[in-house]
Amino acid sequence: MTPSTTVALPVWAQEASLGIFIHWGPYSVPAWAEPTGAWGAIPPETWFAHNAYAEWYANTIRIEGSPAAEHHKATFGDVPYETFLDQWRAEKYDPASWAALFQSICADYVIPVTKHHDGITLWEAPGTADLNTVVRGPRQDLLAPLAEAVRAVGIRFGVYYSGGLDWAFTSYPPITSMEEVDLFRPTDAAYAEYATAHVRDLIDRFKPSVIWNDIDWPDAGRADGSLTELLEHYRQLVPDGIVNDRWGADVWDYRTSEYSHDTHNESGIGWEHNRGLGFSFGYNQIENLELTMSTQEIAKLYADVVSRGGRLLLNVGPTAAGEIPDVQLRSLTGLAPWIQNVKPYTIQRRPAQPSDDIKITGDGWSRAWVSGKNLVVIADDFEKVRIDAGALEVVAISLPVQDGTD
Structure with missing residues (x-):
């Protein structure tokens, strides 16, 4: 399969200017990361032990001497990460209110995390046994009601899936460097079959407008042709669907950048820049007003990305209960009247x-x-x-x- 060009992007993706990323998982229970700075701006040799991404909590707490490990020991003792799945209740989850918020800021598409690197899925994915939110924790499919809610207000629904890392499927040591991201990535046929079944199920259930894969795809799935077959199935079922560029193969429709990382991809038309409202994607209780983008900062970033031919994928990180944190809500609600004025001028x-x-x-x-x-x-x-x-x-x-x- 050859890469698509920006010219081939469907009209909706050419016209889109704002997407909403949602990182919500068991990591939202401890909700802690050291707010060291933006990904791409911190030296790689420093980043992993001082990871600003709360969604990487399961990895960071296994790095001996890391601030996250010390925090975990002081706060939770020797409680294993998986326990947070059972403590996650999502008792205030109201997808209709989320959809109303996203509609108010003129979002074109919404992409929730369906499985992050911790291996826990937000729907009853095939083969996950009890590592999903239907069997444990919230005890519900968290994706279906969100898909229904955002589509009801005219917003497209996409899915994020961590195809490259799955810490529940593997027993590698913690990742402490960029080299180890690839070294400790499951690449075998068993994991390729497992991940392929998950994404195919997402395609069949939700017919997503975007499939946002992360950190490569298992080597065996690229070698045996199953990735090609998977994406051909997707193209047939969702003719105007698009995929990002993180498959380790030339199957992408558009390029991505993240915070200060991969900014060389920000050229031409149709690329996408993604980042959180703070330094983390998952909810980080440390990120107060000072560490959260203001309304004006979001507007400046949006205008900059749009002016250069891109789309902004802006992340929200809900609390474990399912609420958008007040500091994030403040900035987003402040953005609404401004972006409603600007949005008509982003067409064509x-x-x-x-x-x-x-x-x-x-x-x-x-x-x-x-x-x-x-x-x-x-x-x-x-x-x-x-x-x-x-x-x-x-x-x-x-x-x-x-x-x-x-």
């Missing part, structure tokens, strides 16, 4: 080109793109920005204020 958009004869100068922060016959300019202070739009008509939109209000 493209980055400005030299042939447009556009010139934007001055000392203020600004980003711009072309939408139809309009030059859309987002700026923090239009008194500090001078715009020569050529033959285009200027649509000037100020950034929302910093504190989260419009």
